[in-house]
Amino acid sequence: MRQFAMAVLLGIGFLLVACGTSDHSGNINGNWTATLTDASGAQMFTFATSITQSGNGSLSITNFQFSTNSPCFVSGETESGSFALSGNFNGKVSGTFGMNVQSGNPAGNTLTLAGTVSGNTITGTWTLAGGSGCTASGKFTMTRM
Numbered sequence: 001m002r003q004f005a006m007a008v009l010l011g012i013g014f015l016l017v018a019c020g021t022s023d024h025s026g027n028i029n030g031n032w033t034a035t036l037t038d039a040s041g042a043q044m045f046t047f048a049t050s051i052t053q054s055g056n057g058s059l060s061i062t063n064f065q066f067s068t069n070s071p072c073f074v075s076g077e078t079e080s081g082s083f084a085l086s087g088n089f090n091g092k093v094s095g096t097f098g099m100n101v102q103s104g105n106p107a108g109n110t111l112t113l114a115g116t117v118s119g120n121t122i123t124g125t126w127t128l129a130g131g132s133g134c135t136a137s138g139k140f141t142m143t144r145m
């Protein structure tokens with residue numbers, strides 16, 4: 001009887017591990033927040049956005065909003081992105097991530113993010129290229145909400 005109970009408990013344990021509880025299997029769809037820091041670790045930008053993955057590796061980026069004020073991005077930004085899936089183990093998505101934010105006003109400033117997706121986190125580097133003192137670079141972390 002004791003061996004039978006142990007076998008049942010082990011079976012239930014294996015079943016729970018195999019099923020998992022992830023609700024984000026195989027994609028990066030969802031709402032994300034990002035923090036961008038410079039080389040010294042000082043926060044430069046924060047933003048929130050919604051990302052939807054399409055079948056061809058491109059991303060639809062909507063509801064984009066900076067949480068920090070910057071003269072480099074006043075209004076009218078245009079966002080685009082890409083994602084290449086490199087694995088999906090037990091609902092943990094991984095791959096490469098790219099995103100561009102083009103300023104509308106003032107025109108000509110471009111924020112570029114390049115990183116790696118691991119589950120509900122994206123980490124990598126960013127660069128800001130443009131005019132009027134709008135050049136910088138550093139690291140970023142994005143987290144799925």
